[in-house]
Amino acid sequence: xxxxxxxxxxxxxxxxxxxxxxxxxxxxxxxxxxxxxxxxxxxxxxxxxxxxxxxxxxxxxxxxxxxxxxxxxxxxxxxxxxxxxxxxxxxxxxxxxxxxxxxxxxxxxxxxxxxxxxxxxxxxxxxxxxxxxxxxxxxxxxxxxxxxxxxxxxxxxxxxxxxxxxxxxxxxxxxxxxxxxxxxxxxxxxxxxxxxxxxxxxxxxxxxxxxxxxxxxxxxxxxxxxxxxxxxxxxxxxxxxxxxxxxxx
Amino acid sequence: xxxxxxxxxxxxxxxxxxxxxxxxxxxxxxxxxxxxxxxxxxxxxxxxxxxxxxxxxxxxxxxxxxxxxxxxxxxxxxxxxxxxxxxxxxxxxxxxxxxxxxxxxxxxxxxxxxxxxxxxxxxxxxxxxxxxxxxxxxxxxxxxxxxxxxxxxxxxxxxxxxxxxxxxxxxxxxxxxxxxxxxxxxxxxxxxxxxxxxxxxxxxxxxxxxxxxxxxxxxxxxxxxxxxxxxxxxxxxxxxxxxxxxxxx
DNA sequence: CGTTTAATTGAACACAATCAAGCCCTGTGG
DNA sequence: CCACAGGGCTTGATTGTGTTCAATTAAACG
Numbered sequence: 001x002x003x004x005x006x007x008x009x010x011x012x013x014x015x016x017x018x019x020x021x022x023x024x025x026x027x028x029x030x031x032x033x034x035x036x037x038x039x040x041x042x043x044x045x046x047x048x049x050x051x052x053x054x055x056x057x058x059x060x061x062x063x064x065x066x067x068x069x070x071x072x073x074x075x076x077x078x079x080x081x082x083x084x085x086x087x088x089x090x091x092x093x094x095x096x097x098x099x100x101x102x103x104x105x106x107x108x109x110x111x112x113x114x115x116x117x118x119x120x121x122x123x124x125x126x127x128x129x130x131x132x133x134x135x136x137x138x139x140x141x142x143x144x145x146x147x148x149x150x151x152x153x154x155x156x157x158x159x160x161x162x163x164x165x166x167x168x169x170x171x172x173x174x175x176x177x178x179x180x181x182x183x184x185x186x187x188x189x190x191x192x193x194x195x196x197x198x199x200x201x202x203x204x205x206x207x208x209x210x211x212x213x214x215x216x217x218x219x220x221x222x223x224x225x226x227x228x229x230x231x232x233x234x235x236x237x238x239x240x241x242x243x244x245x246x247x248x249x
Numbered sequence: 250x251x252x253x254x255x256x257x258x259x260x261x262x263x264x265x266x267x268x269x270x271x272x273x274x275x276x277x278x279x280x281x282x283x284x285x286x287x288x289x290x291x292x293x294x295x296x297x298x299x300x301x302x303x304x305x306x307x308x309x310x311x312x313x314x315x316x317x318x319x320x321x322x323x324x325x326x327x328x329x330x331x332x333x334x335x336x337x338x339x340x341x342x343x344x345x346x347x348x349x350x351x352x353x354x355x356x357x358x359x360x361x362x363x364x365x366x367x368x369x370x371x372x373x374x375x376x377x378x379x380x381x382x383x384x385x386x387x388x389x390x391x392x393x394x395x396x397x398x399x400x401x402x403x404x405x406x407x408x409x410x411x412x413x414x415x416x417x418x419x420x421x422x423x424x425x426x427x428x429x430x431x432x433x434x435x436x437x438x439x440x441x442x443x444x445x446x447x448x449x450x451x452x453x454x455x456x457x458x459x460x461x462x463x464x465x466x467x468x469x470x471x472x473x474x475x476x477x478x479x480x481x482x483x484x485x486x487x488x489x490x491x492x493x494x495x496x497x498x
Numbered sequence: 499c500g501t502t503t504a505a506t507t508g509a510a511c512a513c514a515a516t517c518a519a520g521c522c523c524t525g526t527g528g
Numbered sequence: 529c530c531a532c533a534g535g536g537c538t539t540g541a542t543t544g545t546g547t548t549c550a551a552t553t554a555a556a557c558g
Contacts, residue, residue: 019341049485067395070481075395089388092268092381097388097486120377124370131369131376132341134383139338139346141390142316142326148397149442150322153546184504193398198546200506216504216555232319236298237346402514433536444515449538465523465536 006030007109010083011057014171018136018242019129028119028126035110045086045100045108052090055116058082061106062182066190067098076191078140079103079164079183083171088134091116104182139237148193151232156192157202158231161212165224166235170243182218206230255279256358259332260306263420267385267491268378277368277375284359294335294349294357301339304365307331310355311431315439316347325440327389328352328413328432332420337383340365353431388486397442400481405441406451407480410461414473415484419492431467455479 006012012029015021021029036059039045045056045063058080065077077098080086086100091113102108120127140163147159164181183191189199203219206212211227213220221227255261261278264270270278285308288294294305294312307329314326326347329335335349340362351357369376389412396408413430432440438448452468455461460476462469470476 065391067391069395069399070483073399075398077391077394089384091384092377093384093388093488094491095485095488097488098391120380121373124373124376127373127376127380128341128369131380131383134380134387135338135340135342138383138387138390139342141387141394142314142347145326145390145393145397146316146318146324148394149324149439150318185506186504190398195547196504197506197548201546204506214505234319236344239342239344239346242343435536445536446516446538447514450514453538463537 007034007036007059007107008032008057008111010059010171011085014083014085015129015133017170017244018132018239019125020244021125021129025123025125028123032111032115032119036107037110038105038107039102040105041102043102045102046090046096048096048099050096052087052094052096053113054087055091055111055113056086056100057109057111058084058086059107059109062103063100063106064103064187064191065098065100074190075193076187077144078137079191081168081171081173082106085130085133088130089137091120091130103187136239139239143237153192153194153198153202154205155230155232156194157188157199157206158211158227159233160188160191161219161221162224162227162231162233165221166238170238170240180218180220184217256283256285256308256356257281257306257360259308259420260334263332263334264378264382266419266493267381267488268374269493270374270378274372274374277372281360281364281368285356286359287354287356288351289354290351292351294351295339295345297345297348299345301336301343301345302362303336304340304360304362305335305349306358306360307333307335308356308358311352312349312355313352313436313440314347314349323439324442325436326393327386328440330417330420330422331355334379334382337379338386340369340379352436385488388488392486402441402443402447402451403454404479404481405443406437406448406455407460407476408482409437409440410468410470411473411476411480411482414470415487419487419489429467429469433466
């Protein structure tokens with residue numbers, strides 16, 4: 001079974017980045033029962049309040065997590081790229097406490113939650129890999145708390161863009177299509193806790209300094225490293241140093 | 250071995266709230282090797298950048314997580330109460346990406362990380378319990394992102410206070426001493442992303458409406474339920490409905 | 499082409515930050 | 529017992545970052 005053909009191949013690559021899985025573990029992951037569905041932009045993967053019975057993995061396209069206030073204001077919590085598990089957060093929680101939606105059209109692999117739970121209990125290395133995955137997600141949430149609580153609009157915006165670019169690089173998405181952050185200004189505003197108007201002005205200023213190139217509906221970054229100083233971006237929270245070198249794609 | 254006498258007794262109660270552990274699992278938790286140390290207020294439990302070799306559990310007193318920006322601004326990420334694991338976040342991550350400090354003087358149980366890892370691999374129900382614990386922590390971080398990104402100063406402050414009160418209630422800390430949030434205004438400011446001056450004004454207003462009672466160095470809440478509407482507090486993210494009823498303290 | 503969604507801009511306003519000063523406890527040492 | 533030092537709290541005045549409201553332009557799509 002070729003990893004590159006299997007819808008869970010990218011997830012496996014993702015898990016192997018920070019955990020050791022032997023051949024049997026890997027086959028078990030790739031052998032999980034799965035239904036792949038194509039969702040359109042804005043399609044819901046997980047809805048807050050829903051009972052959880054599937055464990056979704058993003059195969060292609062981009063997605064985001066969101067949470068709403070009582071009066072309907074939206075906070076975008078995280079952006080997800082292909083190979084990300086969208087629902088390890090709910091693996092043992094029975095009611096979804098937030099929603100996941102598609103940012104662009106793309107494919108999502110739906111795995112029965114019970115099958116993943118079974119693997120978790122039977123293969124402790126798999127359990128560890130999933131655990132690490134969730135820990136890094138938690139670290140990303142913590143960095144978001146810092147970002148929203150302590151940085152100004154300009155740094156916040158730069159930080160979110162830096163994080164996206166670096167995570168794409170980690171997963172070796174280096175093609176020209178993958179260096180684009182496919183978010184509208186309104187979505188970026190909801191991710192940074194800014195108004196759409198102010199987000200527009202911040203982006204305008206960053207563009208004027210040639211730090212980003214905004215296009216309609218997405219943003220490309222000529223060289224994201226230039227943004228790091230502005231973003232106060234320290235990649236410790238992504239735990240890259242723990243990455244395990246591997247040769248297979 | 251009496252739970253109430255064991256330094257890890259409260260942790261066990263915590264884990265049992267949302268996961269099933271049989272008698273053997275429970276004995277394994279209580280049998281973990283442990284060194285209890287008393288730390289003074291502001292003492293460090295975990296320091297960002299440190300290599301992780303212990304897994305700490307809060308036995309008594311209160312603690313908080315924090316993360317600093319490059320120019321030294323502090324964001325308080327979460328408050329911890331007795332029975333909370335302070336370091337499951339680092340169970341399989343080798344370098345701490347944030348710090349944990351004591352809010353008040355208190356006792357911390359230091360467990361060798363390898364012993365907890367061993368239990369994780371040998372007892373999958375324990376692994377699940379720890380996993381759920383980390384998932385709920387992640388849910389709390391997500392709610393903080395929403396809180397900082399979308400709510401105004403007044404709601405933010407009320408929300409943090411509500412969360413603390415409800416979590417104390419969940420762990421059955423209902424005595425008069427435990428309904429006090431032992432934070433200075435400066436700490437509350439760093440938790441809410443406000444300046445100390447503005448935090449002071451917000452607290453002043455809440456106190457004027459008899460929603461809170463600030464004292465020197467801590468805050469008591471006559472009836473935290475009154476704060477819920479102001480806080481836009483929805484407890485779904487704490488996953489209380491998943492709580493397992495149990496009779497033993 | 500007309501409709502829609504996204505981006506843009508200006509003007510007025512508001513919430514919260516900053517600066518600066520003073521107060522009120524509590525603990526300490528003369 | 530009093531003076532003083534320090535931390536935490538309080539308050540006013542000023543500044544500024546970001547919001548809101550409102551209107552306009554630009555690009556995509558049927």
